[in-house]
Amino acid sequence: MTSPASTEFVPPQLSAGPRPAQGPAADEGLARRLRALACTAPLHDLDVRKANLAGEYSVYAMAEIALAAIDLVTLNMDFDTGADHEQIVARLLPRVAAQAPDRPLAEHERVARWVLENLINVGSVDRGFRAVYGTFGPDGAYVRRDYDFKLIEEVPGYGGSVYLRTTDEAVNVLVGALDTDVTSAQIAAEVKLEVLISRGRLADAQLAAEQARYRTVQYAETLRRTLEATRRNVRAVDWLNAVPDMIAEALDHVADRYRHENAILTNIRKARDEAVEPEHKRRAAELVDIVKDCIRRHTQLQSRLLDAGPLFRAEQDRQAFATPTARAGLDLYGQLVAPLLPLPVEQAIRVTDAFFAHGAGLRTPVSVRVGDLVDILLTPPLEREHLGAEMPEPDLIATPDDSRFSEEQLASAMELLDLPHDAPRRLSGLLADARRRDPELPYLVALLAVHAASPPVGTAYRQGEKQLLFAVDDGTELDDPEFGGADLIVGMALLDAAGMSADRTEAA
Amino acid sequence: MSDHRAEHADAWSERPTDAATGAAAAGGAAESGELPAPAPAAAAHGAVTPADAADAARLVSFGLQPKLLPARDVEYADLLRRYREEPAFARLADAVATGLGLVVLEVSTRAGMAVSAGEDSVFAVRMGDYARRASADSADRFLHGLAHLAVAALAFPRPEDLADDGYIGRITVNGVDAFVRQACRRLEERADEQGENTDPATEAPGLEAAWRIYARRSATGATKDARRLAGSTTGIVGKAVAFLTESGFLHRTGDDAGGAYRTTARYQLQVRDMAGSAAMAELLELGVVPVTDGTPTLVPPSDADDLELTAEAGLPFHA
Numbered sequence: 095m096t097s098p099a100s101t102e103f104v105p106p107q108l109s110a111g112p113r114p115a116q117g118p119a120a121d122e123g124l125a126r127r128l129r130a131l132a133c134t135a136p137l138h139d140l141d142v143r144k145a146n147l148a149g150e151y152s153v154y155a156m157a158e159i160a161l162a163a164i165d166l167v168t169l170n171m172d173f174d175t176g177a178d179h180e181q182i183v184a185r186l187l188p189r190v191a192a193q194a195p196d197r198p199l200a201e202h203e204r205v206a207r208w209v210l211e212n213l214i215n216v217g218s219v220d221r222g223f224r225a226v227y228g229t230f231g232p233d234g235a236y237v238r239r240d241y242d243f244k245l246i247e248e249v250p251g252y253g254g255s256v257y258l259r260t261t262d263e264a265v266n267v268l269v270g271a272l273d274t275d276v277t278s279a280q281i282a283a284e285v286k287l288e289v290l291i292s293r294g295r296l297a298d299a300q301l302a303a304e305q306a307r308y309r310t311v312q313y314a315e316t317l318r319r320t321l322e323a324t325r326r327n328v329r330a331v332d333w334l335n336a337v338p339d340m341i342a343e344a345l346d347h348v349a350d351r352y353r354h355e356n357a358i359l360t361n362i363r364k365a366r367d368e369a370v371e372p373e374h375k376r377r378a379a380e381l382v383d384i385v386k387d388c389i390r391r392h393t394q395l396q397s398r399l400l401d402a403g404p405l406f407r408a409e410q411d412r413q414a415f416a417t418p419t420a421r422a423g424l425d426l427y428g429q430l431v432a433p434l435l436p437l438p439v440e441q442a443i444r445v446t447d448a449f450f451a452h453g454a455g456l457r458t459p460v461s462v463r464v465g466d467l468v469d470i471l472l473t474p475p476l477e478r479e480h481l482g483a484e485m486p487e488p489d490l491i492a493t494p495d496d497s498r499f500s501e502e503q504l505a506s507a508m509e510l511l512d513l514p515h516d517a518p519r520r521l522s523g524l525l526a527d528a529r530r531r532d533p534e535l536p537y538l539v540a541l542l543a544v545h546a547a548s549p550p551v552g553t554a555y556r557q558g559e560k561q562l563l564f565a566v567d568d569g570t571e572l573d574d575p576e577f578g579g580a581d582l583i584v585g586m587a588l589l590d591a592a593g594m595s596a597d598r599t600e601a602a
Numbered sequence: 603m604s605d606h607r608a609e610h611a612d613a614w615s616e617r618p619t620d621a622a623t624g625a626a627a628a629g630g631a632a633e634s635g636e637l638p639a640p641a642p643a644a645a646a647h648g649a650v651t652p653a654d655a656a657d658a659a660r661l662v663s664f665g666l667q668p669k670l671l672p673a674r675d676v677e678y679a680d681l682l683r684r685y686r687e688e689p690a691f692a693r694l695a696d697a698v699a700t701g702l703g704l705v706v707l708e709v710s711t712r713a714g715m716a717v718s719a720g721e722d723s724v725f726a727v728r729m730g731d732y733a734r735r736a737s738a739d740s741a742d743r744f745l746h747g748l749a750h751l752a753v754a755a756l757a758f759p760r761p762e763d764l765a766d767d768g769y770i771g772r773i774t775v776n777g778v779d780a781f782v783r784q785a786c787r788r789l790e791e792r793a794d795e796q797g798e799n800t801d802p803a804t805e806a807p808g809l810e811a812a813w814r815i816y817a818r819r820s821a822t823g824a825t826k827d828a829r830r831l832a833g834s835t836t837g838i839v840g841k842a843v844a845f846l847t848e849s850g851f852l853h854r855t856g857d858d859a860g861g862a863y864r865t866t867a868r869y870q871l872q873v874r875d876m877a878g879s880a881a882m883a884e885l886l887e888l889g890v891v892p893v894t895d896g897t898p899t900l901v902p903p904s905d906a907d908d909l910e911l912t913a914e915a916g917l918p919f920h921a
Binding site for chain 2: 238242244431
């Protein structure tokens with residue numbers, strides 16, 4: 095997959111190419127490329143390991159499925175949560191099925207799950223990958239280092255559920271721009287998009303628009319993490335400079351992109367409507383969806399940004415304006431956690447051990463009597479209830495049909511009122527017709543006619559009805575033995591449902 | 603099981619040296635230090651009867667049930683009153699506690715008889731018993747310890763909160779995880795800025811920076827039975843808060859964000875008088891002297907800045 099941004103990507107390490115890598119400075123570029131290379135390894139690994147699976151799976155292109163999975167997770171990532179595991183599997187299935195159409199569905203699903211689980215790397219305790227690479231230290235010594243990374247990570251969602259998010263590494267591997275600045279790459283992608291659209295090259299435009307969306311997601315992700323920290327602890331975040339700067343930057347970004355993408359949207363809509371070739375029309379329509387999604391993400395981001403200021407002030411009120419206590423306390427974060435985290439783990443563990451030993455509380459030791467033990471061991475294990483309590487069979491009572499009119503009567507009345515649109519009739523005539531069919535029917539016809547006096551035009555439009563019954567009072571008195579009031583003119587109006595629905599989509 | 607026990611005994615072998623500094627720094631130790639002297643004094647008074655000793659032991663046994671509230675138990679409340687009103691009885695109860703290897707933190711109606719396990723007491727909790735994996739894997743052991751530290755740090759975010767007896771901290775499991783992750787992330791950013799290569803050398807995993815261990819571990823994971831993945835960081839934090847709840851240190855208040863909890867008076871005492879100072883002593887021994895002048899690490903922005911921020915925040919969207 096090539097990226098439009100990569101055309102402007104000049105790897106700085108190329109200048110150091112011919113010389114052997116010696117110092118840490120020259121080595122840095124190499125280390126960065128090695129790490130980038132490592133990120134692709136799990137994908138190749140899938141194709142290597144598929145031979146070890148029980149069954150004949152060589153027909154599936156695992157790396158392709160894996161890239162598609164990363165694509166899907168990235169596109170379905172929301173600001174708050176992530177992508178749903180099951181949903182991703184479901185969306186992967188068509189591609190897997192296309193690779194081996196004659197295999198059973200269960201196998202397709204197994205392959206999709208296998209790929210997704212391997213991208214998460216379910217088997218390892220870290221649920222991540224590790225690559226080893228070597229660099230020269232400042233003293234010229236060769237050091238082997240571990241590079242740990244994840245491609246898809248699991249994050250907690252609302253109500254204890256688990257969602258998937260792609261990591262920065264995965265997005266970078268996917269987009270192919272391994273060493274570019276997020277913001278500038280986005281600008282580049284969008285400038286390119288505009289050019290492509292103006293020249294009518296929609297296939298390329300779609301690629302560029304999708305890339306722009308990846309960038310947007312990546313940007314939102316960075317901001318989400320910073321804002322979350324602000325909510326947790328005012329002191330943990332630099333509210334003097336860093337956060338206001340970041341918010342200002344982000345708001346500029348949103349305002350900028352919003353203007354930009356609305357302009358693009360107008361352009362593509364025009365392209366879509368003017369396109370004659372169905373393929374072009376379809377692509378343009380897809381593009382409209384992508385850009386709309388971008389705008390939605392920006393709006394979401396903006397509302398979070400606006401919340402940040404009030405949140406900070408509320409927290410500050412709580413924390414800074416309370417009466418100070420006389421005793422000086424220990425600053426657990428500032429004096430323990432913060433100095434501890436940069437330490438090597440073999441030293442840090444002594445501090446955490448000390449805290450645990452003194453802070454976990456006490457446990458009263460359990461003493462066992464042989465008599466109890468025999469009882470406990472002989473008690474049969476309790477069956478775990480998987481399904482919960484049994485549901486009582488519902489006792490259904492048939493309710494008597496107490497409607498005033500029967501279905502047949504309604505059908506008959508509707509038939510009577512199904513008037514041609516160019517020939518409205520008087521209510522008196524309709525009532526007389528109805529009376530000839532059934533003595534009860536005039537009541538139903540009168541009721542329907544009265545309802546038609548104020549017809550639900552909006553609803554009918556929204557539901558795409560083609561015609562609508564209406565009734566108008568022209569002042570003529572109704573002369574009828576059973577009913578009084580106005581002799582309404584009842585007619586059928588035609589609705590331009592197709593035109594309305596087209597307008598509606600345009601407005602949305 | 604047997605090699606498991608051997609492991610942890612080995613892991614704890616360095617404890618006795620630290621114990622001296624830890625206990626000396628603990629606030630509660632001052633009280634217990636005086637105990638041997640007053641006990642014979644009470645005996646000389648001639649007032650101590652076997653019934654008194656039984657009552658004193660009963661009070662200590664109440665203290666060993668940390669979830670029991672004095673307000674809910676008449677006998678407990680009576681014994682507490684007696685402890686406060688009769689110095690001889692108080693000394694007797696203290697002596698019983700010390701003899702059992704307990705440290706008395708506070709005796710009051712709000713916290714009850716708040717006792718904590720001494721270093722080698724039978725009541726002490728060992729890391730190997732707490733988490734099976736922790737005895738074999740030093741990364742896991744560190745993460746479990748850090749989870750406890752992080753819960754305390756988030757429950758009492760400012761020194762004032764820890765010092766103020768009336769303060770009640772509120773935490774959630776996901777909140778604790780996210781807070782540590784954020785701290786790790788800032789260290790990562792700082793290392794990136796300085797162009798440092800933080801990937802550890804393959805031969806020396808013990809030299810890996812502590813924050814990387816946490817950052818590397820996944821936050822959560824899907825399991826077959828929809829429970830929290832035990833090895834994930836939310837699983838580890840979840841275990842810590844569940845354990846602290848059992849210890850009578852936290853109260854579960856809801857299910858949001860992985861479980862919401864509030865602190866009890868006992869937890870504040872335990873962190874303030876025992877754990878905080880013990881960990882601090884260990885850190886100082888490592889040669890790390892965290893310098894603070896008592897002011898918060900963050901200086902709040904002045905009002906003018908604040909207003910400017912709001913104006914800016916709304917600006918592009920009024921246009």
